Amino acid sequence: MAYIAPLPSAPVVLSREALEVLSLVDLTASAHRLLHLFLARFDPDFGTVNLSQRDMGELLALSHPSVNKAVGALDRAKLAWQIDDALYQLHPVLTGGKMADRLAVVPEIVVSDPDSLREVRRRRYSRQTESLPA
Amino acid sequence: MTDRLLPAKGQRVITELDRKGNVIVRVQTVKSREFESGYDSLGDPVLGYVTDARIMLEVLGSLRAPGGWFQTWCKVLSLQRMGSGTPKRPNTPGYVRTTQRDLQSRTGLSPATVSEAMQYFSSLPWVRPAGRGLLQLNPFLTVAIGSGDHERVQQEWLDAVGDTFLLPGPDHPAEWREIRAAAKDEAKKVKQAAVGENVVPMKRASGRKAQPKRSAAV
Numbered sequence: 001m002a003y004i005a006p007l008p009s010a011p012v013v014l015s016r017e018a019l020e021v022l023s024l025v026d027l028t029a030s031a032h033r034l035l036h037l038f039l040a041r042f043d044p045d046f047g048t049v050n051l052s053q054r055d056m057g058e059l060l061a062l063s064h065p066s067v068n069k070a071v072g073a074l075d076r077a078k079l080a081w082q083i084d085d086a087l088y089q090l091h092p093v094l095t096g097g098k099m100a101d102r103l104a105v106v107p108e109i110v111v112s113d114p115d116s117l118r119e120v121r122r123r124r125y126s127r128q129t130e131s132l133p134a
Numbered sequence: 135m136t137d138r139l140l141p142a143k144g145q146r147v148i149t150e151l152d153r154k155g156n157v158i159v160r161v162q163t164v165k166s167r168e169f170e171s172g173y174d175s176l177g178d179p180v181l182g183y184v185t186d187a188r189i190m191l192e193v194l195g196s197l198r199a200p201g202g203w204f205q206t207w208c209k210v211l212s213l214q215r216m217g218s219g220t221p222k223r224p225n226t227p228g229y230v231r232t233t234q235r236d237l238q239s240r241t242g243l244s245p246a247t248v249s250e251a252m253q254y255f256s257s258l259p260w261v262r263p264a265g266r267g268l269l270q271l272n273p274f275l276t277v278a279i280g281s282g283d284h285e286r287v288q289q290e291w292l293d294a295v296g297d298t299f300l301l302p303g304p305d306h307p308a309e310w311r312e313i314r315a316a317a318k319d320e321a322k323k324v325k326q327a328a329v330g331e332n333v334v335p336m337k338r339a340s341g342r343k344a345q346p347k348r349s350a351a352v
Contacts, residue, residue: 019212023205023241032204037195040188060195061304117242 014039018094024111026120030066031073038080038090047095052086078107189301190260190275199254199307202247207255209241210269211276228287230261230269254310258300262291272299 027035037059038049051059057067071088074080083089083100091109092099099106112120194204213230238248255261264270273288300306 014211016212016214019208023209023212025205027201027204029199029201029204032201033195033197035195036191036204040191040195061198112242114240114242121242121244 014094015096021093021109021111024114024117025077025079025109026112026117027073027077028070030060030062030070031077033060033062034067034070035074035079038074038088039094042090042095043098044095045098046100047090047092047098048083048100049080049088049090050086051088055086077110079109081107193301196304197302197307198304200247200251202241202243203251203254203307205241205243206237206248206251207260209237210252210255210261211271214271226287227283228271228273229264230271231267232269233267236267253314254307257310258302259295260299262295264290264294270294274299 022035034056037051037056041051042049053064053067053071056062056071057064060067062070071080071082075082078091079094080088080090087100089100092106093109194207197203210230210232213232214227234245234248234252237243237252238245241248252261256263258272260272260275262270262272270287270291273284273291
């Protein structure tokens with residue numbers, strides 16, 4: 001197993017607004033897990049996470065394709081994105097404004113309102129039930 | 135392990151993961167947001183913070199649970215209100231005013247998902263019902279307030295729940311669901327036995343669909 005740095009000792013301060021955002025993003029369970037892993041391990045000075053996808057797979061017991069999908073989901077939701085090899089930037093809303101690059105464009109997190117989330121889930125569920133054998 | 139790991143008044147037990155994933159237990163003295171002092175399991179002095187958020191996030195990250203459970207937990211945490219509130223509805227740090235219906239409408243999740251998530255987090259316990267529409271968050275895990283208030287909130291939690299709570303492993307949700315399903319089955323059997331052995335459930339005639347229930351006349 002590759003060396004994985006221990007948890008940083010600096011505190012994690014998640015604002016109520018950040019938690020509100022996290023409760024309204026439509027993510028898979030794996031993407032949620034990866035996001036929480038990022039939040040537990042981000043560098044308090046730069047809001048970055050230094051983990052390879054192999055490390056993520058080992059820490060979360062996920063296969064490489066699952067990790068890849070989860071990383072893609074976080075990227076699409078604009079919650080975390082890759083800035084270098086094995087280096088991911090968390091959205092500054094989640095890091096207390098800390099970013100590796102001080103002059104970067106900050107994307108808007110894709111958040112849905114509860115009603116549209118409910119509708120999306122309903123459609124997804126009906127698609128799943130339709131595909132079940134009769 | 136030394137006798138220093140027994141917490142005295144004004145102290146708390148905190149867990150951390152080391153680089154190999156082992157859990158380290160520490161006893162720390164509460165000052166405010168910062169620990170005044172403490173000793174780790176090797177007897178070395180340490181400094182740290184009251185909120186064990188990194189551990190909480192690390193545990194959540196490792197948990198093989200439905201996405202809705204994470205959303206529910208984030209929503210509960212986000213509903214903490216600071217300040218004094220109103221005289222009728224005062225805000226108390228560490229407590230959250232909400233209901234499952236409220237959580238459901240705020241997250242767009244189904245009632246079943248919210249209910250199951252809340253039952254799971256209550257079973258750990260990371261949260262407890264403290265009254266009608268009032269939840270208390272585990273003050274050993276998520277709350278960071280002044281030392282006096284923190285001690286009071288902590289004492290309320292200890293009186294209601296006790297001094298143990300779980301940091302669940304990845305497969306704990308699946309095990310919890312199995313145990314819960316088994317308990318439900320058992321309860322069903324007991325109920326059936328209580329109704330009486332002579333009661334035979336009616337069989338629906340084959341090929342005939344169940345009729346929808348009539349709605350009450352207005």
